[in-house]
Amino acid sequence: MREGRQYVVMGIFIAVGVVFLIRLFFLQVVDTSYRSAAENNAILKVTQYPTRGQIYDRKGKLIVINAPVYDIMMIPKKVKIEDTLAFCRVMGLTRSGFDSLFRVARASKAYSRVKPYPFLKQVSNVDFARIQGALVDYPGFYATARTIRSYPKKVMANTLGYIGEISKKKLEAPGQTYYKQGDYVGISGIESSYEEELRGKRGVRYVLVDVKGVEKGSFKSGQMDTSAVSGEALTSSIDIDLQQYAETLMMNKVGSVVAIEPSTGEILTMVSSPTYDPNMLTGREFPINFGPLQKDPLIPLYNRPIQAVYRPGSIFKLVQSLVGLQQGSLTTTAHLPDVGPMGCHHHSGAHNGLHNAIQFSCNVYFYQAFRQYIYHKETGNTFKDSERGLMRWRDAISKFGFGRTLGIDLPNEKRGFVPDTSFFNRVYGKGSWKFSNWYSMAIGEGELGVVPLQMANLAAIIANRGYYYTPHLIKGVGKEGKIDSKYTTRNYVGVESDKFQVVVDAMADVVRAGTARLAIIDSITVCGKTGTSENKKGKDHSVFICFAPKDNPKIAVAVYVENAGFGGVIAAPIASLIMEKYIKGEVNKKRKPLEKSLIEKSFMPELPKPTSIVVSKKDTTIVKKEMKVVKKDTVVKQAEEPVLVREIKSNR
Amino acid sequence: MYDDRDSVSRTIDWLTVLLFAICVIAGWLNIFAAVYDPEAKQNIFSMSLNSGRQLLWIGCAVFIILVILLLDYKFYEFFAYIIYGVVLIALIGVLALARDVNGAKSWFEIGSIRIQPSEFAKFATALALAKYMGRVGVRFDQLRTQITCAILLGVPALLILIQNDTGSTMVFSAFILVLYREGLTPWVLILGAFAIFVFVLALIVPQLYLVLGIAAVGLIVIGLTPKKTFKNIALVLAGCLLIAGVAIGVDKIVNDVMLPHQRARIMVLFDPMVDLHGVGWQVIQSKIAIGSGGLAGKGFLEGTQTKLNYVPEQSTDFIFCTIGEEHGWIGSLIIISLFIGLFCRIIYLAERQKDRFARIYGYSVASIIFIHFFVNIGMAIGLLPVIGIPLPFFSYGGSSLWSFTILLFIFLKLDAHRNQMTARY
Known part of the structure; x- marks a missing residue:
């Protein structure tokens, strides 16, 4: 009889399973209220993006700022455009651009008729001023503000670096948990090395939304929300005016300038020539300009002061x-x-x-x-x-x-x-x-x-008579202005300071009565040494390192000008003018002709005929070959009419 | 005599192994679905996700299985009391040493590894009970046997209750089914079911109505009783008084004795709005998630309700929500059938044992896994109070996966050697 009890036990198991399935059938299939509850009750995780930290120069001038841009969002279901041509005019679109935008939108994975979709991304302030007024006439469209990087001084592109969408490799790196697809990160320069300080901390807001995406309030009365924390502001050691001056002197030349304050290791100026306008790699400009910059035979994206080996x-x-x-x-x-x-x-x-x-x-x-x-x-x-x-x-x-x-x-x-x-x-x-x-x-x-940085550091070592501080570009992070202790520690080079006397004296004579007389500055003793670096490919490079004044030096400089011949003729006067500008605040009138002739001198290498890179492209705004190469011309040509999108290609 | 290792692969019940493997793999996929964030690019193998770590636990479980199968089958019976003793010591030790985690003191922490002895108490108790009851001459109708069984089961259950782990304590009620098979009177099952019925009634019906209702039912029963002898009427009245007493007692216990969080867990069963930001929230969300799955579900990784980590037990205790939401009623049907199939298969295997030890242990395995299944899914679909208890093989977590694996595979090992065991009764 007890053997029969196995069927009772199995019966209990099966009964429970059946009860569960009946309950589930009512819950899942019969009762549709749960389905609508789910639709009315989706929790949306809204990411709060922090503002990226801004960067100041050593005198407190802003060199990297966040400029407002606007994304024009659309909710396809609500869109009603009566006069397409008028709409295109307002939005700055060509007719074909308008069509292709919609085509791309519909093909996108994120596209839904009821959800907001970014119709136009990163519309500039100027364009938005025009669009904003008209926006009310077009139901289904609205604008959201965000920020992109902007560089008011248009200099120091390579050192500042640029930001861009995170790469797949970095996104999938082991241990990486912070970034999500589509996030912007610093890719080169300071933007990259101080990424963690600059980026701030993302916040998250949980909101209850219904199926139409309409907010119905915060989830758990905001208990789980975290607010975004802005990135830290950085104070750079760069003197932006000096930087601009040095870049002007290096126009039409290939090479670098590095100036260091010997008593701190702070970098005052760091020029890599040829350079480009950093604004070319922000927001909407990035996709237009990045390719040509990358293919340019003079490699303007290459940061010569720390990468060019001579x-x-x-x-x-x-x-x-x-x-x-x-x-x-x-x-x-x-x-x-x-x-x-x-x-x-x-x-x-x-x-x-x-x-x-x-x-x-x-x-x-x-x-x-x-x-x-x-x-x-x-x-x-x-x-x-x-x-x-x-x-x-x-x-x-x-x-x-x-x-x-x-x-x-x-x-x-x-x-x-x-x-x-x-x-x-x-x-x-x-x-x-x-x-x-x-x-x-x-x-x-x-x-x-x-590399040029090592040579500038050598000048700083001699200026200090035997030690240096690790050269650095950021002298303070955030309000407290902290920096890594490795930038505030003296590094001794293993040569006693009295051994430096003869070298310093000789360097003073190099300028006074030696190979670098063009480096003389009124009432300041300049110590320098010329160099002429042989290179296999062409004319020698012109090299000069120096510091001034001889006692209690304020600035140490290294200048490299490729294929410019003897160091005393080109590199020495460039370095000298930079030092004079820094120490005295301006260059003596007597030296203006020298300054002018240096700016005008060109040592650009003969390039092979520019091949397919630039010429074949009719669509972009880039017309002149030199515009990326030569500092002065790096202004992106404005289209006659404010056209935002002509034709775009789908990324997928 | 034939080679021992070879024999296991030939005589093990591959159907059960297959059911087990399907459960574990389906569980792993659902854990990934539960933690999956559509915004981030995630890899199911990533060690920063629960799914990646679960795969590691699964790997360990495979190793454990190999060890279990390689050990001599006599080992388990021989060492049953010793294993039981060690687990009891661990249960006492955890009370002395463990840190409070969410109000429960049930975890040993060795570096970053956390071990929960109560998980291992399940199979240890099953072994000890099987060994005791499997002895020649032990008959369940003797009081002595009944008391010994009560002690064997009661001590670990009590120790776990002191740890404040209500869920694991409840698991010990599974042994009622085992005892029933071995001769416990069916009245225990019937009374148990009846008690639950009264308990529920006591909670949802106001006390006055309940008492009046019981009185009315009592009068009707008396009216319908063919022989209105004094004895029969007294019996019905006594029964009614007892029921009323239980009902009032339940009310008193729930309102005055239970701690607020325990009370909340029971009350939300009947009205989730009672505790909207706590347990009630979980119950509502759980039902909405499962309910929104419909007949066929939203598809793997397509769920919208279980995608955010706001319910902490998303991949552990509430894993069934993900199944219900993404795979709908059909998915639920498959999973529930899978479990019922597994239970019935184990019972079938248990019945073919010649040895009482193996049979009793087999029944324990089926009952323990069943009670987890019963409480966990019952909770997720709002039929039972919220009790933190994992869904066997599905829920995320090393301790629980290993403990169920050990439980099941010791039985499969015993079953594989059933022909070598001698009948002892």
């Missing part, structure tokens, strides 16, 4: 002097033998020690100095000594920041190149190379590679 040229003799003095393989007075594989083209035989050698940039002197550095305390085996000497030297100059990244607050900083033993082992084979294979590094040629 040979340092004669400027490197300063480093050779300092590490030699510190090691003791060089003294200030020793006269070195005037023999070597390099000649000395600046002066005739008068080798009066280190001071003189720097002042006249004597190649053979530095060949000998480097040789002594490498073979210091030799053992007799030149191969072994070369290996050890190389690594010792590499360590010493690494403290100056060569061959490694300095740690500037920008992404994609290049480290340059300082060869090590394994490099030469690869090139020549282990044990079969020595000093004579790479002596040309003595004068900053050969295998060496540096």
Whole structure:
């Protein structure tokens, strides 16, 4: 009889299942009130976007602001357009543009007849002023305000960077939980490196909506809502007026300028030429301009001060002097033998020690100095000594920041190149190379590679007599103005400060009576060193680093002008004018002709005939080839009529 | 003699394994649907989502299954009391050591791993009960047997009740079905059902009407009684008094003894508006979500009501909402049939055991899983009060998945060796 009880138990199981299914049948199929309850009761998660932090220059001038733009939204179901042509006129559309907008909208995944859809995105203030008045005549359309980045000064594009929609790769990066598809993030420059500070914190509002998307109140009386927190404002160390001046001087030239305040490591100016107007990569401009900028053979999107690797040229003799003095393989007075594989083209035989050698940039002197550095305390085996000497030297100059990244607050900083033993082992084979294979590094040629920022930092190190602060562009984040402690820590370079005297004195004479007389500034002692960096492709690059005043320096500058020849002629006067402008506030009238001639000088390389890039495009507003290349012309040509959309392509 | 390992794959009941696997995989997909945010690009395997972690728990469960199947089948009976003892110690330990989580002290925390001993008390108690009742000569009609069973079941149930885990305590009522099969009088089942009926009546009908109603029913019964002897009338009157007493008592317990949150959970059953921002909200949302699914549902990941994380138990206790909303009545039908099929299959397997230990354990497995199914879905569709209890194999969480897996696969292991066991009665 108890065996029969198994059927009772199974019966209970089945009965419960049947009761549940009957209940569910009434709940799900018979009773439709739950369905309408669901429709009337959807909870909409409305994201509250924070405003991105603005950026100020060192004097408190705004250099990156948020400009209001407007999205024209439509609810397709309510749209009623009686006179299409009049509507197009108001909205600034061509007839075909109007049609294609609707075509794209209907094809979009987000399109629904009852839900708001962004009909026109990011309409500028000016256009919106025209549209706003007429908007009431067109039911189904309304505007929502949002902001985009705007750059009132139109300079420093590469350093500031740009923002754009988040990439798929970044969105799916492991551990990434903050961003959602369609979010805007900083992609390069300061916008990227300070993304977390600038972006603020998104807020969320839960609202109850009915099926038509009409708000019916907040969910749980707002208990779960979080409000958006604006991004932090950044204070940059850049002097925006100086930046603008430097960019003007670098017009029609390829190269970079970096100016640092030695006592803090704050970057005052950072020019990458050719550049572009940063406003070209905001909002609606972005899709029009980004492609051509990217394809431009002069690569304006490339931030040369931290990415372009050059040979340092004669400027490197300063480093050779300092590490030699510190090691003791060089003294200030020793006269070195005037023999070597390099000649000395600046002066005739008068080798009066280190001071003189720097002042006249004597190649053979530095060949000998480097040789002594490498073979210091030799053992007799030149191969072994070369290996050890190389690594010792590499360590010493690494403290100056060569061959490694300095740690500037920008992404994609290049480290340059300082060869090590394994490099030469690869090139020549282990044990079969020595000093004579790479002596040309003595004068900053050969295998060496540096970026302009490292050279400006070298000028700052000499100005400080032995230490530097990691160069940085942001001197304060938020109200409290905090920055990372690595930017407020002194980095010593391992050379005692008294060793710097002879180098500084010699640099003063380089300007006073040496290779860089064009750098002289009235009543200020300028210390500098010219360089002429050899390059395989064309004319030498003109290089100059300097700081001023000699005592208690205010500014250290490095200037690179590609294919402009000797450093004293182009780079030195550019650096000098920048320093004068910074220290005195303006450039002396006497130097105006020099300034004018420098601005007018052009060292643009001969380009291969521009191919398909720009010419073939009839539709864009970009007409002139030079407009992206040369600073002055980077004003996007305005269409005669305010046309917002002519024809757009679907992204999908 | 044949190779032990080989025999398991040949003699294990693959139908049950298949039902189990379907449940676990369907559960995993629904967990993803419950946490899915249409705005974000999400991967079902992402470890930042419940679905990704559940997959890890499933992987662990597979490992546990292998261990269970590789152990000797005699192990479970042999160590039944020891396992039971260890779990009791753990239950006492958790009271002393655990931190309060939402008012319940039921979690051991070892680093980031949290273990809930009450989950493991289920199979340990089942093993101990089966071992005791499976002994030769134990007969359920003896008082001694009844008392021993009550102690075996009562001690862990009490310890879990002290942890403030009402849901897990209730699970122990599942053993009534097991005892019923082994000889408990059917009156317990009937009285139990009747008590629930009175309990519900007491809550929804005002006390005065209820008493008058009982009196009226009593009078009608007396009127209809063919032999109006004193004994019969006294019996009916005594019954009526008892029922009225229970009804008044229930009212008193609910209003005066129960804590506010317990009371709320019961009261919302009848009127969700009582506690609109708390439990009532969950009940309303749950019913709307399931109700809006219609016949065929809105489709996988297309649900609108279960997409936001505002109900904390979205992927655990209220996982059935997602099923109901996205797969409609047909989906519910499939899932419920799946469970009923699993229960009946286990009962069928239990009945074919020659060994009482294995049979009693099998009944325990079916009953324990059943009571979870009963309470969880009953709660989601508004038939039972809101009690935090997982839906077996579906709800998110390592402890519960593992505990059900262990429960089921120990039985499957025993079943696989049924021919090697000797009948002992």
